[in-house]
Amino acid sequence: MKLSARPAGPLQGEAEVPGDKSCSHRALILGAMAEGETRISGLLESDDVAATARAIESLGAEVRRDGKDWLVRGRPWEGPVAIDCGNSGTTARLLMGAVAGMPGVHAMLSGDASLAARPMQRVTLPLARMGAGIQGGDHLPITVEGALLGGIEHRNVPASAQVKSAILLAGLGTSAPVTVIEPVPSRDHTEIMLHQFGCQASVDDGPNGWVTSLGAQRTLAACHLHIGADPSSAAFPLVAAAIVSGSTIMVRGMLVNPLRTGLYEVLERMGAGVELSGERIQSGEIVADVQVRAAPLAPCHVSVQQVPAMIDEIPALAVACAFADGESIIEGLGELRLKESDRFGAIVAGLAACGVSAVADGDALRIFGGGKVRGGASIATQGDHRIAMAFLTLGSAAEQPVEVDEAEMIGTSFPGFVEVMQSLGADIG
Ligand SMILES: O=C(O)C1=C[C@@H](OP(=O)(O)O)[C@@H](O)[C@H](O)C1
Numbered sequence: 001m002k003l004s005a006r007p008a009g010p011l012q013g014e015a016e017v018p019g020d021k022s023c024s025h026r027a028l029i030l031g032a033m034a035e036g037e038t039r040i041s042g043l044l045e046s047d048d049v050a051a052t053a054r055a056i057e058s059l060g061a062e063v064r065r066d067g068k069d070w071l072v073r074g075r076p077w078e079g080p081v082a083i084d085c086g087n088s089g090t091t092a093r094l095l096m097g098a099v100a101g102m103p104g105v106h107a108m109l110s111g112d113a114s115l116a117a118r119p120m121q122r123v124t125l126p127l128a129r130m131g132a133g134i135q136g137g138d139h140l141p142i143t144v145e146g147a148l149l150g151g152i153e154h155r156n157v158p159a160s161a162q163v164k165s166a167i168l169l170a171g172l173g174t175s176a177p178v179t180v181i182e183p184v185p186s187r188d189h190t191e192i193m194l195h196q197f198g199c200q201a202s203v204d205d206g207p208n209g210w211v212t213s214l215g216a217q218r219t220l221a222a223c224h225l226h227i228g229a230d231p232s233s234a235a236f237p238l239v240a241a242a243i244v245s246g247s248t249i250m251v252r253g254m255l256v257n258p259l260r261t262g263l264y265e266v267l268e269r270m271g272a273g274v275e276l277s278g279e280r281i282q283s284g285e286i287v288a289d290v291q292v293r294a295a296p297l298a299p300c301h302v303s304v305q306q307v308p309a310m311i312d313e314i315p316a317l318a319v320a321c322a323f324a325d326g327e328s329i330i331e332g333l334g335e336l337r338l339k340e341s342d343r344f345g346a347i348v349a350g351l352a353a354c355g356v357s358a359v360a361d362g363d364a365l366r367i368f369g370g371g372k373v374r375g376g377a378s379i380a381t382q383g384d385h386r387i388a389m390a391f392l393t394l395g396s397a398a399e400q401p402v403e404v405d406e407a408e409m410i411g412t413s414f415p416g417f418v419e420v421m422q423s424l425g426a427d428i429g
């Protein structure tokens with residue numbers, strides 16, 4: 001299915017952004033590993049999260065809806081099972097870790113063509129060092145055989161929350177020390193959520209990097225979790241607010257964990273009106289109401305260290321940079337080539353098709369904005385949800401409509417994207 005975005009007048013209102021995808025995967029997996037029944041309010045109901053829900057059901061957990069909430073009852077995991085992770089890297093990598101620490105459980109994980117092209121040894125090598133049985137190479141399908149694991153001290157370079165989380169989840173099955181060291185901190189939702197389930201993971205800023213260590217208490221007790229709105233999904237309506245002249249958009253209850261808010265800090269530096277209000281703690285995470293107002297944008301310079309806090313928002317940031325007046329530089333984007341598509345290449349090609357000059361300079365992306373963008377292009381999304389949403393956002397502020405060649409996969413992370421954008425006044429359909 002193709003979709004087009006046509007230039008729109010000012011966008012106004014509150015965007016209904018669904019629950020955070022990273023937290024939704026973790027809530028289901030930890031709920032399935034816990035004793036008792038976990039209630040999840042605000043779970044993202046998307047294709048990627050559905051893949052995790054199906055996987056934990058096949059491993060033995062009970063998953064059911066209760067009004068707007070979801071309930072997960074943990075049970076001893078059973079195998080062998082075959083798990084189709086679809087398009088979801090988080091499903092595959094976190095579940096490999098969780099299964100690795102469960103003696104007697106065998107899981108054969110597979111995925112779609114995009115996921116099967118993504119590297120997995122970053123997870124399976126440390127899990128094998130801990131003692132898990134791994135069959136397969138760097139790509140799915142891979143079989144994981146759970147075992148009584150030993151401990152590990154793993155240097156996680158480049159920083160990856162999926163790798164760190166897989167190791168922490170595996171570590172729940174051993175009493176040995178489990179430590180992950182990262183050059184810059186990756187998102188810490190697993191650590192925060194472990195606390196809600198009665199476990200601890202401490203984080204220290206040591207001389208060799210950020211050190212995350214699993215505490216001694218390793219059995220999980222069911223809890224009630226409230227998941228905030230996803231900042232990676234909110235990025236699209238909020239960037240649209242920044243680039244469509246005269247717009248103001250609000251997202252209520254958005255997760256503003258500082259390891260996820262890089263985009264919003266950069267947008268503010270570029271000159272957009274970004275305001276946070278009503279900050280509160282919800283299930284250990286900070287959430288707030290976030291408002292973005294359009295303004296003339298200055299270019300930005302993003303360093304390697306800042307990228308992990310906005311890795312999934314780079315396509316949205318690139319769109320904002322296209323409308324900034326001058327050259328923006330975003331450094332350290334090597335990992336962007338290894339997502340659902342080569343997002344680096346897709347951004348450069350898509351911007352060029354829309355009349356914006358952008359070049360890859362090693363792992364840095366240089367975007368030469370001129371304040372206005374022509375548009376008038378059909379974009380090859382390469383089956384990537386974030387590329388599709390980014391260029392539909394661009395089309396709302398360009399001089400001519402922008403079409404994307406495929407839009408179904410938007411449902412992997414933000415199923416109501418089109419309706420939400422339309423409710424704000426965008427002309428997408
Ligand atoms: O842990 C997570 O939930 C995620 C971590 C990030 O990946 P990496 O761990 O590869 O950085 C991110 O890109 C992905 O969308 C979700």
Ligand SMILES: C=C(OP(=O)(O)O)C(=O)O
Pocket residue numbers: 021048087088089090091312339340386413
């Ligand atoms: C990279 C992403 O997700 P995953 O790694 O879970 O496929 C994403 O949602 O942008």
